[in-house]
Amino acid sequence: MKMYPITRLRLWLRCLVSGEKCIACGEMNTRGEGLMCRDCENDLKRSHLLICRECNSFARDCLCAPLIMRNNGVDVLVKYAFYDSEMRDSALNRIIKRLKRIPDGLAFAYFAAILSQPIGRLAAARSFTVENTVVTHIPRSRKMIARDGHDQAKHLAQAIAKRSGFRHKSLLCRLKHGKQQKYLNIDERIENVKGMFSIRKPSELKDKNVILVDDLVTTGATVSEAAKLIYEAGAAYVACVCLAKSDRSKF
Ligand SMILES: [Zn+2]
Ligand SMILES: [Zn+2]
Structure with missing residues (x-):
């Protein structure tokens, strides 16, 4: 997600205060829907597309x-x-x-x-x-x-x-x-x-x-x-x- 540097800095500071970090990369979370940053969230969705070959x-x-x-x-x-x-x-x-x-x-x-x-x-x-x-x-x-x-x-x-x-x-x-x-x-x-x-x-x-x-x-x-x-x-x-x-x- 593209973001102005000042916005990123503001979010980063807010996360620093509230301690919110992405559980995947540990970076300060710019918040996707859950506990991950958007990049990690999108990446994780690819793992969810893998299908069991048996069932x-x-x-x-x-x-x-x-x-x-x-x-x-x-x-x-x-x-x-x-x-x-x-x-x-x-x-x-x-x-x-x-x-x-x-x-x-x-x-x-x-x-x-x-x-x-x-x-x-x-x-x-x-x-x-x-x-x-x-x-x-x-x-x-x-x-x-x-x-x-x-x-x-x-x-x-x-x-x-x-x-x-x-x-x-x-x-x-x-x-x-x-x-x-x-x-x-x-x-x-x-x-x-x-x-x-x-x-x-x-x-x-x-x-x-x-x-x-x-x-x-x-x-x-x-x-x-x-x-x-x-x-x-x-x-x-x-x-x-x-x-x-x-x-x-x-x-
Ligand atoms: Zn992340
Ligand atoms: Zn299965």
Whole structure:
């Protein structure tokens, strides 16, 4: 959007005072409709046009889970968008990177509000109640939390729980950091995540519906490993939720 320098300066000063920043680029927000600047908002719309190759739906309507997740009893993966790793500088990629570094409560609440809609439909279809349902997340390693200062999956899970009216509990414990998954093929990823987690309080999972949250799902190897343990602890049903699902070709 073209703007006179003085107008831009005025908006910038106003944003500086009220602390409004675009959740994608972190620049002072010249306000699009939501929490993003117009440039990022327009760019993000392109991510929303990506279509699932299995069900031909846009991401927000697609519940498809990768084969490895289905093999571990998880047939639903709720997602906000498809993530295209080729589009390195897209608004979505910047949002994901930024949320790793900054615990931006407004951004987590924004995505939780959108994700809570398909979660609400799933909850109604499967009779989820506050008593029989728990929201948990894939924990970062201590090393990553020390580096970034927070755990973005935990923030997202807490925001989703609050918005959906369920309880959040940190029930998984990360035992090892593992190699960086992005350099591994699917078989190496499955090997890499073995023994990565343990369950903190198995009794909290007995007969429960579990909403398992991660920020980014690529092949699904990590969430599958966690889901396997959650089922072993006696959970009745596990559904996964993520901000973005990447690598559509691996479906
Ligand atoms: Zn922006
Ligand atoms: Zn789909």
